[in-house]
Amino acid sequence: MTAAPPLLEVRNLRVEFPSRRGTLVALHDVSFSIAPGEILGVVGESGAGKSMTGAAIIRLLEPPGRIAGGQILLEGRRIDNLSQDEMRRIRGRRIGAIFQDPLTTLNPLYTVGRQLTETMQTHLDLSGSEARARAIGWLEMVGIPAAAQRIDSYPHEFSGGMRQRVVIALALCAEPRLVVADEPTTALDVSIQAQVIALLKRLAREKNTSMMLVTHDMGVIAETADRVAVMYAGRVVEIGPVREVVKHPHHPYSIGLMNSIPPLDHRVERLAQIDGAMPRLNAVPPGCPYNPRCPKVFDRCIVERPDLLDAGSTRAACWLYDPAEPPHV
Amino acid sequence: MFAFVLSRLLQAVPVMLVVALISFAMFAYVGDPVSIMLGQDFTEAQRDALVRDLGLDQPFFVQFARFVGNAIQGEFGLSYRLSRPVAELIAERAPATLELASCAAAIALFVGVPMGVFTGLYRQSWLSRFFLTFSLIGVSLPTFLIGILLILIFSVWLGWLPSFGRGDTVQIGSWSTGFLTGSGLKALVLPAITLGLFQLTLIMRLVRAEMLEVLRTDYIKFARARGLADRSVNFGHALKNTLVPVITIAGLQFGSIIAFAIVTETVFQWPGMGLLFIQSVGAADIPVMAAYLLLIALVFVTINLVVDLLYYAVDPRLRADRGASARGT
Ligand SMILES: Nc1ncnc2c1ncn2[C@@H]1O[C@H](COP(=O)(O)OP(=O)(O)OP(=O)(O)O)[C@@H](O)[C@H]1O
Ligand code: SF4
Ligand SMILES: [Mg+2]
Numbered sequence: 001m002t003a004a005p006p007l008l009e010v011r012n013l014r015v016e017f018p019s020r021r022g023t024l025v026a027l028h029d030v031s032f033s034i035a036p037g038e039i040l041g042v043v044g045e046s047g048a049g050k051s052m053t054g055a056a057i058i059r060l061l062e063p064p065g066r067i068a069g070g071q072i073l074l075e076g077r078r079i080d081n082l083s084q085d086e087m088r089r090i091r092g093r094r095i096g097a098i099f100q101d102p103l104t105t106l107n108p109l110y111t112v113g114r115q116l117t118e119t120m121q122t123h124l125d126l127s128g129s130e131a132r133a134r135a136i137g138w139l140e141m142v143g144i145p146a147a148a149q150r151i152d153s154y155p156h157e158f159s160g161g162m163r164q165r166v167v168i169a170l171a172l173c174a175e176p177r178l179v180v181a182d183e184p185t186t187a188l189d190v191s192i193q194a195q196v197i198a199l200l201k202r203l204a205r206e207k208n209t210s211m212m213l214v215t216h217d218m219g220v221i222a223e224t225a226d227r228v229a230v231m232y233a234g235r236v237v238e239i240g241p242v243r244e245v246v247k248h249p250h251h252p253y254s255i256g257l258m259n260s261i262p263p264l265d266h267r268v269e270r271l272a273q274i275d276g277a278m279p280r281l282n283a284v285p286p287g288c289p290y291n292p293r294c295p296k297v298f299d300r301c302i303v304e305r306p307d308l309l310d311a312g313s314t315r316a317a318c319w320l321y322d323p324a325e326p327p328h329v
Numbered sequence: 330m331f332a333f334v335l336s337r338l339l340q341a342v343p344v345m346l347v348v349a350l351i352s353f354a355m356f357a358y359v360g361d362p363v364s365i366m367l368g369q370d371f372t373e374a375q376r377d378a379l380v381r382d383l384g385l386d387q388p389f390f391v392q393f394a395r396f397v398g399n400a401i402q403g404e405f406g407l408s409y410r411l412s413r414p415v416a417e418l419i420a421e422r423a424p425a426t427l428e429l430a431s432c433a434a435a436i437a438l439f440v441g442v443p444m445g446v447f448t449g450l451y452r453q454s455w456l457s458r459f460f461l462t463f464s465l466i467g468v469s470l471p472t473f474l475i476g477i478l479l480i481l482i483f484s485v486w487l488g489w490l491p492s493f494g495r496g497d498t499v500q501i502g503s504w505s506t507g508f509l510t511g512s513g514l515k516a517l518v519l520p521a522i523t524l525g526l527f528q529l530t531l532i533m534r535l536v537r538a539e540m541l542e543v544l545r546t547d548y549i550k551f552a553r554a555r556g557l558a559d560r561s562v563n564f565g566h567a568l569k570n571t572l573v574p575v576i577t578i579a580g581l582q583f584g585s586i587i588a589f590a591i592v593t594e595t596v597f598q599w600p601g602m603g604l605l606f607i608q609s610v611g612a613a614d615i616p617v618m619a620a621y622l623l624l625i626a627l628v629f630v631t632i633n634l635v636v637d638l639l640y641y642a643v644d645p646r647l648r649a650d651r652g653a654s655a656r657g658t
Contacts, residue, residue: 058554089556091553093556097554099554104546104548105548107570108570109643111645122557154645156645170551171555
């Protein structure tokens with residue numbers, strides 16, 4: 001990790017869904033940080049809480065979901081307690097978001113130009129013609145051919161890949177410091193996923209924009225991310241530099257995840273399954289949430305919940321790395 | 330665009346012909362126009378002459394063709410009851426009905442849409458609950474009962490508004506309007522509310538349902554994630570997307586407002602086409618009934634066309650030049 005102060009810092013974030021049958025805890029003590037210009041990959045099985053973490057950061061949790069504890073700091077300033085109106089000025093301007101399905105994220109009734117200009121004019125002091133010129137510039141930057149003509153096209157006139165490029169332009173056009181990209185290529189044709197990821201990475205690097213990149217594609221993580229967070233049952237179970245987490249994971253869940261990747265010459269689109277299933281939110285076992293599936297489970301795992309511990313090159317939430325424990329094999 | 334309008338017009342022709350056939354069948358088979366027109370005392374010769382005059386001795390299709398030909402020229406013969414040209418009677422009564430129907434439609438639209446938006450946006454507020462309960466009353470109470478209740482409250486008890494008639498009207502060319510006199514406007518209030526209430530509640534519930542649907546979509550979440558102002562998200566992005574279904578229903582409702590004006594006009598003794606129709610039914614005045622039926626069909630067909638054109642204006646996906654725009658990758 002670099003010495004630069006983090007751009008985003010998430011401390012012990014807890015997200016709850018109150019319901020008639022009691023409170024579901026969707027995120028539990030989630031902590032991580034993202035340095036300026038850094039790309040943090042977030043992986044984990046479906047339902048691990050990846051999207052929830054992104055939604056909590058931009059404060060667009062689906063009601064009745066709410067942040068019940070912890071802090072979120074952007075450039076050292078707390079944003080988890082801002083009013084909706086103050087938060088609105090952060091969304092788009094300081095933190096951009098990219099959603100999964102470009103076919104549904106663009107408003108079908110407005111031209112892409114209009115969607116771009118209204119976003120820029122909301123956040124930046126631009127005249128109509130300045131905004132339009134910049135919109136054309138953004139479309140060019142994300143690789144839309146004949147941008148000056150296509151600016152007046154409607155979303156349905158673009159293919160899926162082109163629409164996701166438009167979405168990327170929309171997320172970046174007010175020049176946010178951080179982009180939360182939630183599976184930005186999952187809905188795209190396999191043949192264009194790599195192009196879109198490459199574009200995203202190039203723009204993030206050029207603009208020195210940090211990114212939280214949620215994906216199921218370990219190939220994408222390996223090529224794009226600087227650091228990786230592995231999530232399981234609403235918790236971060238391992239976090240560390242990308243090479244370490246992918247090549248030498250420490251947490252038994254990460255080891256299972258990485259082992260499920262076929263040899264490098266085959267790209268995977270989806271993570272293969274580890275035996276067993278992630279527990280439902282209302283049935284997370286006491287102790288380590290991974291204990292029913294863990295091949296290395298021992299007594300302490302059943303009763304005590306591990307926090308992130310120093311595991312050498314990464315940090316892992318596993319008792320195996322408690323220096324007080326005698327070595328287990 | 331032109332081809333689109335033309336194809337819609339061509340589609341309307343068979344519809345109108347079927348309705349014409351029905352109204353003509355009334356002429357031919359319901360009641361006996363000859364005996365109605367001749368009364369009790371007549372000679373065989375008088376009777377034959379009248380049958381020939383009316384063309385009733387001709388084959389069915391010749392009669393039907395002549396009926397359609399006349400109808401196109403607005404020629405429906407003489408009213409049996411009033412012995413005046415039907416076209417003249419209808420032209421005299423049409424302004425009253427159209428003014429009443431437009432007011433009712435305006436109330437339904439300009440009150441119903443905002444109420445729908447409000448109840449969609451603020452689902453939990455007590456005002457929303459009140460509106461919804463109120464709308465149940467509007468949907469479930471029959472129109473005549475609402476009319477009678479309004480008369481009871483505002484005419485009989487409070488004495489604020491007249492209970493019947495159109496008040497004073499001003500003749501502008503062949504159009505008699507109640508909009509220009511105080512008593513004319515006052516007379517409009519109760520019947521317009523009575524006629525519009527059902528449509529108002531219907532539109533409100535429809536807009537609410539559509540709003541709830543649209544607010545859940547990804548493009549609304551994405552609009553919020555870009556930090557757009559609530560006003561522009563709710564009343565721009567969301568409301569515009571609810572318009573397509575609302576236009577359909579509102580359009581069709583305007584048709585039914587004119588058609589169902591019969592009940593309201595009867596309750597309020599409003600001198601419009603509906604009242605004329607009811608009086609004609611009582612007197613088996615077939616020419617008036619046939620003409621009224623055709624006119625209502627024409628209204629529906631016209632409204633359908635207008636609705637299609639509005640779609641076309643609102644939703645870019647329906648515009649025909651879609652095929653021309655290139656779909657890049
Ligand atoms: N409205 C809700 N009420 C209760 N629980 C919810 C709600 N929405 C999501 N959850 C739960 O929160 C957990 C985290 O969901 P999240 O969408 O963050 O998963 P994810 O890691 O993004 O998975 P995926 O890879 O499928 O996108 C899931 O267990 C899900 O069932
Ligand atoms: S704490 Fe125990 S159960 Fe949990 S991952 Fe480590 S070894 Fe497995
Ligand atoms: Mg997700």
